[in-house]
Amino acid sequence: MAKPRVFLSSTFFDLQQVRADIERFIKEQGFEAVLNEQGNIPYGKETKLEDYCYNEINNVDILVAIIGGRFGSASKTSPDSISQTELKTAYELNKQVYIFIDKGVYSEYRFYLSNKGNENINYTYADNIKIHEFIEFVEGLPHNNTIHPFETSMDIVNFLKEQWAGLFQRFLQEQTRVKEINIIKGVEDTAKTLNQLVKFLTEEKRDKDNAINEILLSGHPAMLEVKSLLKIPFRVYFTSWEELDSLLRAFGYRAEEDPLPFEEDFNWYSEKYNVKTTLSVKSHLFVDNKLRVLTKDEWKSDYISLHIFSAVGEEDDLPF
Incomplete structure (x- = not known):
């Protein structure tokens, strides 16, 4: 010994x-x-x-x-x-x-x-x-x-x-005290396991929520509405005000400068062949400049609208 x-x-x-x-x-x-x-x-x-x-x-x-x-x-x-x-x-x-x-x-x-x-x-x-x-x-x-x-x-x-x-x-x-120490250690190990489980479930839920949001965004009614109103032949996708602005600029639209505070609509303007058009988008569709997730059931037709003004005041379709 x-x-x-x-x-x-x-x-x-x-x-x-x-x-x-x-x-x-x-x-x-x-x-x-x-x-x-x-x-x-x-x-x-x-x-x-x-x-x-x-x-x-x-x-x-x-x-x-x-x-x-x-x-x-x-x-x-x-x-x-x-x-x-x-x-x-x-x-x-x-x-x-x-x-x-x-x-x-x-x-x-x-x-x-x-x-x-x-x-x-x-x-x-x-x-x-x-x-x-x-x-x-x-x-x-x-x-x-x-x-x-x-x-x-x-x-x-x-x-x-x-x-x-x-x-x-x-x-x-x-x-x-060895037995007491072992019990305390067991409780600590259990608490550690629970913390890891909570972290895992939280991350899994976050990933799940993100996946659901991405699915809903991919078929967002706003994208379908813009595609339809502007007669865009390919898929339209945007998730923020900036991305929508970039898309509309590619089609000759310019965002309204210095909009009034608390204005209900975001407006983009275009003028071609003596035809003036205005695309209006409800401001509540964006939260912190990010596109809100909406289902088709929650969508209303007046959320996005297109107004066409000809030189003599007559409405006409877009010339493209």
Whole structure:
């Protein structure tokens, strides 16, 4: 069975006993402890030894960082120490992190904050000012940076007991909610399906309505009336005022200029061979310049009319 792997990060010589106590506690919980001095990190020959420590963090679940008064070995890849770089690596990999700082160092850190920039101060607990600078960096992180001061290894053990017990209790609670979550997910999936169905039916209805409108427009009484009145030998088709205007222009008609507001008719005029003709179309046949859909039963003969005026005032047929 898989065990949670816990990486223990700290300087070695000054915290050797603390590391041993924490290792024992980790194993008592049934977890796997990962410590450099115990050979838990496989080293190769391709790169620097410290890089294998950083790579191993990718394979653990938890990192426990213990910060004491010694800076430790400097990293060859960054200005930090190796243990500090291990902690930064865990942050970058979004691992669960627990940070413990020696109480004396942490108290001195507050003094450091009040005297930053003063190079004449000698610190008692930290052997390198970079320790305080690193604590400042950790405190400035937006999350996953809970810090707990300690005096003895038991302080660390007791804190981890509480934390890991809380994690386990939260896990049990989440397990009891799995059924509720599945129900909610089922409702969400159903709602998604219904939304897709509504969208499909809406689009289908829209397409159906468009198809019906196109069918009705193809045999619109207005087109048949214009074809008949003007004796056009081919099929007439228009769906807007502009298309009708273009058609009539092809037959020598010109639309009335500056029609009166709210006039009931649109008028087109033509004059050939001393014969003046006027084609009148009821304005309500167009809505926003688009031809209204009408059936033959709804059509009235006076919707479109042709008036012919000869030079002597006599009506006659069009001369074509």
